[in-house]
Amino acid sequence: MKKNIKYITGTALIAGILCGSLGCKKEFLKPEPLSFYEPNETYVDAAAMKAALYACARNMRIEFYGGNPPILTEMLFSETSVEGTTDKSGPAQDLNLVITPDLAGFEDDDHNKIYTYWREGYAAIKYANTVISRINNATYASQAERNAILGAAYFHRAYRYYKLTNQFGDVPAIFREITAPQLEFYSTKREVILKQIKLDLDSAFGWCSDNVNRGEVTKGAVGHLLTKVNLALGNFDDAITSANAVINGGVYSLMKTPFGPAAPPYYFPAGSTKPVSLPNNVIWSLHRPENKSVAENKEGLFMIIDRFGDGQFGTGMTIMRQAVAFWGSNVNAPSGKKGTYDNLTAELVQSNYYGRGIGRSRPTNYSQYEIWTDPNDLRHAKGNWMNMEDLLYNDPGLKSSNDVNYLKNLQLRNASGGLLTTDTIRSWFGWPHYKIFVDDNENSPKQGGHSDWYLFRLAETYLLRAEAYYWKGDLQKAADDINAVRTRAGCAPIIAAQVDMGMILDERARELFFEEGRKSELTRISFLFAKTGKVAETGKTYTLDKISDDNYFYDRIIARNNFYKNKIVTNHGDKYTISPFHILWPIPTRAINGNIEGKYKQNKGYTGYDPTLQSLDIIP
């Protein structure tokens, strides 16, 4: 019996070992993904390809949304704006000091977003390349469907390269999907990349359709971008052709009368805690969140969509926080007491109507005074445009002390002419309320909630075509296109003799605030002056070989931007400066460091610039 037990347990043990040993089989160790999609098995049909395009579309939002959105970095390298946060070290004010390859890598809200453009640009290029490289691996209902998808991917890729080449100049050209680790990259010449994306867009223009959902790539958007690329290449006739196709295509037109469900503009008369309505107007209704993507709106060429709900984009744009003055602080009543209050516990919660601004984007004298020459300009009309004097003193402390100024309009100076604000940079300026006001149901106090945004709008197509005519010397046609935009806003037309590049840029500043990437456009134009040798309104001509030393970009900014021009000093002691070499941004150190085996061309003016290093003449 005893022996039997031994054998029984012994046999059982061996059986157990054998049984357990089934785990030795290789199948057992095969990784098994459960909750994520695998690329090769997924990108096999039109639905998955479109999902890749939606990743491109969503990526577009990054430029305009969140704390210190990247568009502000584009704006502060121009005549229109500067960085207005005056209470810390870090913001891009003293550009000569802080725009270095090292600091360009700091992406927090207290620095600049140069690196964000770089990284997110190449991220979106990756998304687009996935579609382009795999386009023939998937099945489609028709060749047209395939082509429309490929065309949309070309558009997304081209848009990013258009931005990158006008921000950084020569950049690495990645035009295929990368599926294995690669550590060696080189810069390709700006013009080579621009030529390639022109080819791509030419194809895409034939393939894409306007009969798509808002948020998807339209034929109009392709034509608009193609116009920009044609301009950048100096192909002015092509630019006119592509712009014509958009303007005369029958799908898009400038909005000329008020429309849509949005409520009309309003203002607060002194003493009132209730807003008073003003007559509606086309500019107001064109930029209301409710109206941007409605069917009757024919002006939007490409829309970035952001609505409340699961769009996975946090708690809205926070655009009011960026572009509205920091009016809740540093503003005293004539009595010397604190005058304004941007929190919720006041009798008049003014931040519900204008938002709580922190004045990060500070307009220059150029953009808040000098360009507003036409008294009938709707873009600067009461209710559409806010001046500080339109706000009321609402601090509860004034009410409780029966201060005479309570609910009176703000004033910059007291009776004896003394300033009543301690920080005129950050806390005292005007802003285009019609564009910046985005109601907010998620943040309190309101910072700017969800809203669709125009990436491309037909008004800009007119101004691009005007530019093409200007380069060709056809000033009358240029004036006609500028006037199309001007007269819609209620302004008097200009005459051909008034047209120069400065006039076109002025109109862009009036029309495209917080829409255009101003720095990219100025850089593009400056390259064109250098390339064509055309005499600019500055009276100067420029050359490509000196582009980082002497250029239109700098001359224009230093003439118009009073902060950089006068080297204004903030309360914190930081000086506003800019230099000609800022026409191109530095490639951030953190981007360079990852490229261990290759080499990028650093731009002139920055640490690491090597004049002997040549960029590639090809797309590798």
Add this chain to the structure above:
Amino acid sequence: MGKSTRGVWLSPLFNLFLIVFSTLFSTVVNANNLPPHTVSGVIKDTKNEPLAGVSVLVKGSTNGTTTNGEGKFTLADVPDNGTLVISFTGYASQEIAVKGKSEFLVSMELTTLNLDEVVVTGYGTRTKKDVTGAIAQVKVTQLENENPPSVQDALRGNVPGIVVTASATAKGGGNLQIRGKNSISGVSSPLIVLDGVIYQGDLSDINPNDINTIDILKDASSAAVYGAKAASGVVLVTTKKGTGSKPSIGFNSNIGLATLAMDEPLYDGPGFVHWRSDVLKSQNITTAKPYQYDDPRQLPSNITTAQWLAYDNSSPTADPVDIWLTRLKLLPIERENYKKDKQTNWYDMMFQTGVRNDHTASISGRKQDVSYYMSANYNHNQGYLVGDQFTTYRIRINLEAKAAKYLTAGLNLQYADRDESQVPVTWGQMVNASPYGEVYKADGVTLRDSPNDDVGNNLNPFLDNVYTNRLRKFNTLFGSIYLKGQLPWGFSYQTNFTPNFEFYRNFNGTSAKDFRVSARKGVASRQNRTTFNWQIDQLLMWNKTFGQHRFDATFLFNSEKWQQWDETMTNEGFDPNDNLSYHNIGAGIKPVITNNDQVSTGDALMARLNYSFQDRYLLTASIRRDGYSAFGLKNPRANAPSVAVGWVMTQEKFLENIPFLNYAKLRFSWGVNGNRDIPGNLARYGALSDLTTGKYQLITPSGQIVLVSQLYVNRLQNADLKWERTTSFNGGLDFSILKSRISGSFDAYRKSTKNLLVTRVLPDVTGFTSVLFNIGEVRNQGAELSLSSINITKPNFTWRSIATLTVNRNKIIHLYGATNDYDATGKVIGKSEKDDPSNRWFIGHDIDAIWDLKVLGVWQQNEITEAAKYGVRPGDFKLQDVNNDGKFSDADRQFLGFRNPRFMWSLRNEFTFMKNFDFSFLIYSSWGMSEEFNQAKNNGGFIDRQNSYKVPYWTPENPINDYARLFSSNGSAGFSTYRKTSFIRLSTMALAYTVPASFLGRAKIQNLKVYVNVNNLAVYQPEWNWWDAEFRVNPPTDRNIIPPPRYYTLGVNLTL
């Protein structure tokens, strides 16, 4: 071997069946008992004092007992020809042949070296004298006066070579690291083995009261039995078993207090106003007018109030104090309270004296063929932070039944209910909160959104605590069912089946009353996660002695599967209201559902041989082959061989006559270990490419919003991913001198880790920031010394000391391999291996080397022009411009120190006096490491809108060189400032009183002890003066400082 993959699933069930079946079957034929023979005796020390708690065990069996308070024991079922093994911690063990006797009088001698101590070596145990590797043991039962509240606390400072990070939360704990960081970005925490099986649960689910010993396998040879999983060392936790023939009922009760160990004061009201005026002066350095920011009631005679008011055009009739406070940016509530001198002491409101309770009841013993240990524990800790608490209920059942002479079946079961629902106050906000701000709105009950109504800058520290409704609970069940028995010819076997469950609920509701979500009408989420993994171990052992040759072989087969199902739903916009919080998640209007399921599998084969000749020459050799699915695309398996030798020198003739040398053993080992732990979400699928999904919105031509899915490649595939591999050498000496009054171990090692699992940075133009890669080589080398001594043994006084010293140096040997070098024309001129500055990894330097711009001091008044060249001014930090180009870039960065200690030491002293009193204290120290100290810049946050710690700052009148001016400028540089964080800590101090047996008399109490202890009593940090640098939120991932705690505990230990 097998063909069907379904067999994988069958195997655990089949094993369970096997265990149950064999147990039942064997019980029927249990018929091999010896005739009963009961022995008894008294055990005393050399001073003739009776010793309580001495273990008496029949050799080769589990039949044993312990002595009572009078040193007496009785043991039944002792065979006539048997041997009694008598052992007691700190005393030399003895073996006494029974030879038919039934009365014993034993005298035990105190020693620092007990060669018969059993050490757990992984898949078995060995006596200390047979060990060839570097193994350290902590006898947790010996620490009972200190009542370590967690496994980590039992290890901290008690073993050389192991670093245990400090924890300041009510939960406690910390992270473990053995012999340095050998993985660059992989996980460096050791493998935990609980009662012989690999444990993947939370250490806090193990009740320290249940622990008997903790063994740490430090060298590769010892750890090699855990093979490819053991590169970061192995910690083996062994829980208690029943021994005495009478049931032993134990109670351990602790009541304690948690307090703040150190203060880091903030400015009070007047101090705040004075500091704020300095802030404004520094901020407006270019525009400030004389005395503009100073108290108008104390103007110098040459400035009139009217002039002063005119500075900012204030009305001549205005109240100057009002104007002044407005200039200082004080908000209405602050100005009002300044005038009333009504202050709020935020600091005191953040911290409390927390009450800690830890109570364990246990019953253990053995009856005939069944031994049992059962315990139940309740642990409720409040932290020193208001709102921080931790509650857990833990149950353990250890059962072992001898089913037949050749068959034993057992069960170790651990259940824990862990509640981590705490929502502490946001103490960090106390710095932002103005002392003239207020907690409540005018109604006196509703929380103010912001203490001074400046929500853009600072929030009420109580918002989270009050408005978050949280349920965060873990229920874990860890069991190990085993079967072991004897086979003929010296063979024995063991089968373990180990299921492990974790059920996790994380429910959160943020009330709409919280202004941050009021517009969203409340936000709630529910996360449910179930984790289940099982393991099977099949072990075959062989143990045979041929004359002077002893053999001991072990063979293992192991397989495991880990599965997790995780789902989260969130919602907001609750209608009609969010009063039901997360209990009615469907009532919201913005539902988002996400989930993440994962699976991984692994297996292993292992063989080990221990051989000894004349108990003098020792050899251990082992090999293990591991498989893991995360590397399953190409390289699922890895081998881990090892060999170790030991030589007991003192057994040699030529050393026998050295009088002071009692014992010496030389050890040498070589071995390979692996690591498969990949951090974060790459853990199981890092080798695979994945597509990230998300949502985007489109608007149809008719105006409808449609939700579409976006999809993009988020991760680059790396099919070549494989195990990280560490090869180590270890040389060691165990010794005992001066009649074993002093004994110790010395170990020196060199570990080289290759194929490091690295999230390697890729050129970002690829669209990928990094890829998981095997690359490079890291070397750790170091030495450890452990010394025990008996300093004094007098009848009424003994004093023992234990000291440890740890030194580890770490170096990156290789990173990415050699790449081409080019000259200016682009011609290849050679090859060299490049550093990785983006990750701050440099060949030839420590992984944690600090590489940054060097702060030379502060620019002083007379250097104003020099400072201006760098865009800064006096009071800002002066940095070294190494290449003198007037700019700051990587070219100016240099090596400034290390984040890891250069060396660590600890010293434990234990005293016994007046027979019944025990006193002990532990000091430990880490030396030579540095940490960021950006408080010295005085420019963090919006200091013109908040309060501050009392940190020194530069002013023209106070031209210091180590702190910058308020609101200093960083100029064009991105840099941190650093300070040394070396410290010496008086960690624990404990005093215990054992009630003499004579007092207990006939109360049927075996043992009664009362103790008090204090944890984290004092610290000396010569160069760091901001809180306590050792206490971090969650190192290494979150290195933010958290205030240090101190614990006071009163405990009682009662055995019936």
